[in-house]
Amino acid sequence: MSGTAGGGGVAIRARGVRKHFGRTEALRGVDVTAERGSVLALLGPNGAGKTTMVRILTTLLRPDAGQVEIAGFDAIREANEVRYRIGLAGQQAAVDEYLSGRANLEMVGRLYHLPTRAARQRADELLDRFGLAEAGQRLVRTYSGGMRRRLDLAASLVAAPPILFLDEPTTGLDPRSRVGMWEEIEALVDGGTTLLLTTQYLEEADRLADQIVVIDAGKAVATGTPDELKRSVGGERVDVRLRETRQLEAARQAIAEATGRTPDVDAESGHLTVPVDAGAAALTAVVRELDAADVGIEDIALRRPTLDEVFFKLTGHAAGDLSPDGEQIVRGARREEVS
Amino acid sequence: MGAAVARRESPRSPLTQLRWVVQDSWTVARRHLLHIRYMPEKLADVTIQPLIFVFMFAYIFGSAIVVPGGHYRDFLMPGIFTQSMAFASMSIMVGIVNDMSKGVMDRFRSLPMSRAAVLIGHTGANLIESVLGLIVMTGSGLVVGWRADLGLWPTLAGFGVLLLFGFAMTWIGAFVGLFLRSVEAAQGFGMVVMFPLTFVANTFVPTQGMPAWLRVIANWNPTSAVVAACRQLFGNSISTPQASTVWPLAHPVIAALIWCGVLIAVFLPLAVWRFRWAMSR
Numbered sequence: 001m002s003g004t005a006g007g008g009g010v011a012i013r014a015r016g017v018r019k020h021f022g023r024t025e026a027l028r029g030v031d032v033t034a035e036r037g038s039v040l041a042l043l044g045p046n047g048a049g050k051t052t053m054v055r056i057l058t059t060l061l062r063p064d065a066g067q068v069e070i071a072g073f074d075a076i077r078e079a080n081e082v083r084y085r086i087g088l089a090g091q092q093a094a095v096d097e098y099l100s101g102r103a104n105l106e107m108v109g110r111l112y113h114l115p116t117r118a119a120r121q122r123a124d125e126l127l128d129r130f131g132l133a134e135a136g137q138r139l140v141r142t143y144s145g146g147m148r149r150r151l152d153l154a155a156s157l158v159a160a161p162p163i164l165f166l167d168e169p170t171t172g173l174d175p176r177s178r179v180g181m182w183e184e185i186e187a188l189v190d191g192g193t194t195l196l197l198t199t200q201y202l203e204e205a206d207r208l209a210d211q212i213v214v215i216d217a218g219k220a221v222a223t224g225t226p227d228e229l230k231r232s233v234g235g236e237r238v239d240v241r242l243r244e245t246r247q248l249e250a251a252r253q254a255i256a257e258a259t260g261r262t263p264d265v266d267a268e269s270g271h272l273t274v275p276v277d278a279g280a281a282a283l284t285a286v287v288r289e290l291d292a293a294d295v296g297i298e299d300i301a302l303r304r305p306t307l308d309e310v311f312f313k314l315t316g317h318a319a320g321d322l323s324p325d326g327e328q329i330v331r332g333a334r335r336e337e338v339s
Numbered sequence: 340m341g342a343a344v345a346r347r348e349s350p351r352s353p354l355t356q357l358r359w360v361v362q363d364s365w366t367v368a369r370r371h372l373l374h375i376r377y378m379p380e381k382l383a384d385v386t387i388q389p390l391i392f393v394f395m396f397a398y399i400f401g402s403a404i405v406v407p408g409g410h411y412r413d414f415l416m417p418g419i420f421t422q423s424m425a426f427a428s429m430s431i432m433v434g435i436v437n438d439m440s441k442g443v444m445d446r447f448r449s450l451p452m453s454r455a456a457v458l459i460g461h462t463g464a465n466l467i468e469s470v471l472g473l474i475v476m477t478g479s480g481l482v483v484g485w486r487a488d489l490g491l492w493p494t495l496a497g498f499g500v501l502l503l504f505g506f507a508m509t510w511i512g513a514f515v516g517l518f519l520r521s522v523e524a525a526q527g528f529g530m531v532v533m534f535p536l537t538f539v540a541n542t543f544v545p546t547q548g549m550p551a552w553l554r555v556i557a558n559w560n561p562t563s564a565v566v567a568a569c570r571q572l573f574g575n576s577i578s579t580p581q582a583s584t585v586w587p588l589a590h591p592v593i594a595a596l597i598w599c600g601v602l603i604a605v606f607l608p609l610a611v612w613r614f615r616w617a618m619s620r
Contacts, residue, residue, distance in 0.1 A: 023616040058449050059448075059449070060445060060448050061619075062619060081450050083451035085451060086449065087449075088445070088446070090442050090445055090446075091442075092441060093442070094441065094442030094443050094446040095443075095446075096370065096383075096443060097441075098373075098374045098377055098378050099370065099377065101375055103373055105369075107369075107370055108365060108446070108450065110363075110366045110449075111366055111447070111450045111452040112450060112451060112452075113359065113361060113362070113451070113452075113591060139377055150579075155446065159456075164395060214504055230344045263403040271457075291471070
C-alpha cells in the first residue's frame with residue numbers, strides 16, 4: 001500500500017477515450033487519472049476493455065477519440081517522449097525464449113539507448129533484484145512461468161521508468177508466485193513509481209490500489225478508493241456466531257432490540273446477520289444487548305461488503321463470470337474478446 | 340535505482356535519429372544472430388536442408404539424370420543455391436509471426452526505439468543467415484565436385500545475384516509473416532508456396548522435358564532466371580538447344596536482375612505498409 005506521497009501532480013490522465021475494432025466498441029469514453037506515486041487499478045472481467053486501455057495509455061494504440069497525457073506528454077503527438085518514461089509488462093511475458101535472461105535485459109537496455117556498459121550493468125542489477133542472477137545465463141525457454149513474469153517485469157524496469165503499466169501481472173501465476181509478485185510491486189510503489197495495473201482479481205485491487213476504476217463493457221462504471229467503493233454499495237452488517245445454538249432465540253431478540261431490525265438466522269451454524277447503519281456504534285450496541293441477555297458469543301464482527309459484492313452490484317454479474325473457453329457472457333450476449 | 344540509468348531524451352537532430360535507426364537495427368539483428376548461437380538448428384533451412392538436397396540429388400536422383408553436354412553436379416549446385424535463398428525467407432516469416440504472437444513486438448513498440456529498426460533488423464539478420472548458408476553450401480558443393488569455372492569476378496557476380504534474390508525473398512517472407520497468425524501457418528505456407536516455386540523451375544532438371552503448360556510456367560518462374568544466371572556466371576551452363584528461344588533463359592542475368600527488382604519493388608513497400616499497419620493497430 002502506498003499513499004499519494006512523493007509530491008503532487010498527475011502522472012496519468014485520460015479523458016473520453018474511445019476505441020472500436022470493427023463493429024466492437026472496446027472503449028466507450030473512459031476517463032482515468034492517477035496522481036504521481038499512486039496506484040491505480042483497472043478492475044474488470046475479461047473483454048471489459050482493460051487491455052485496450054493499457055495499450056492506448058502506453059502508445060501502442062491510437063484512440064479513436066479522447067486525450068491521453070502521460071507524465072505531461074501527449075501520448076499521440078509525443079509518443080516517443082512518453083516511451084522514455086514508461087515501462088510496460090503485458091499479459092504475456094514478452095520475453096525472447098531463445099535468449100538468456102541477461103541477453104533479454106541487455107537488449108531492452110540498448111533499445112532504450114543506454115550505453116553498452118550501462119545496459120549490461122543494469123541487466124545484472126535487475127537479475128539480482130528479481131532472484132534471477134543464477135538463471136541469468138540460461139535460455140528463457142527453460143524458465144518457469146513465475147520466472148518469466150519476473151523477467152518480464154524486470155524488462156519493464158530497465159530504464160527505471162517513473163510510470164509503470166502492468167497488465168494482469170499475476171494472471172496465471174500460482175498463489176505463491178502471486179504473493180511474491182505483489183511484494184515486488186509494493187516495493188516499487190514504495191520507491192515512488194506511479195503504477196497502473198489491470199486485474200480481474202478483486203483481492204489484488206484491494207491489496208495494491210489507492211484508486212480503483214471498475215470497467216465493464218468498455219465503460220468506467222465506478223471510481224473510488226477500495227473503501228469508497230465498498231461503502232457505495234452500502235450494507236455494512238454485523239455478523240454474530242453463537243457459542244451454543246440453543247441461545248438462538250435469545251440472541252435474535254437481543255439483536256433486534258439493539259438494531260431495530262430482525263436478523264437473518266442460520267439455525268444450524270448458530271449464525272446471525274443483521275444490516276446496520278451506524279457501523280462501530282451498532283456493533284457495540286449488539287455486544288451490550290447480547291451480554292445483557294447472557295448470550296455466549298463465539299465470534300462477532302462488523303463486515304463490510306467485499307469487492308466481489310461491489311462488482312456484482314455495479315455490473316450485474318460476478319467478476320469471474322466466464323464461460324470455460326474464456327469468453328465472457330455479458331447479459332446474455334456473447335461479445336468478441338478484445339485484446 | 341541504479342546510477343547507470345540516466346534519463347534519455349528523444350533525438351532532435353536528423354543525424355542522431357539516423358544513428359539510432361542503425362544502432363537499433365543492429366540490436367534487433369544481433370538478437371537473431373544470438374539465436375543461432377543458442378539454437379544452431381535455426382540455420383537448418385539454409386544449411387542442413389540444402390545439404391540433404393545436395394547429397395540426395397547429386398548421388399541418388401543424379402545417378403539417373405543425364406544432362407546433355409555436362410555433369411549433373413555442375414548443373415545441380417546453382418539450383419540448390421537458389422532454392423536455399425528462397426527457403427531462407429521461411430526463417431524471417433516464422434520469426435515475425437513469433438514476435439507478433441508472443442508479445443515481443445509489443446515490447447518493442449513500448450520502447451523509444453526506431454520503428455523501422457524492427458523490420459530492418461529482421462531482414463538484415465535474414466540476409467546474414469543467407470550468407471552463412473551460402474558459405475556452408477559452397478563448401479559442400481566443392482566437396483561433391485562442383486566448380487565455378489569463369490574466375491573471380493563472374494563468380495562473385497553469381498553470388499551477388501543469389502543474395503539479391505535472397506533479399507527479394509526476405510521481403511516476401513516479411514510481408515507474408517505480417518499476415519499470418521501462427522508458426523504452423525508459416526510452415527504450411529512454406530510447403531504450399533516454396534516447393535512449387537523452387538521445383539516448377541529449372542532448379543533440378545532442364546525444363547525441356549516438362550509438359551508444355553508446365554514448361555511455360557517453369558521458364559517464366561523467377562527461380563529459373565536466377566538459376567540460369569548462376570549457371571552462366573559460374574560457367575556451369577550446359578548446351579540446351581531450346582533454352583535460348585525463351586527470353587528469360589536466353590538472357591538469364593538481365594532477367595534475374597529484372598525479376599529481383601520487380602519483387603523488391605512490389606514486396607518491400609507492401610511489407611513496410613503492412614508493418615506500419617501492424618505497429619499502429
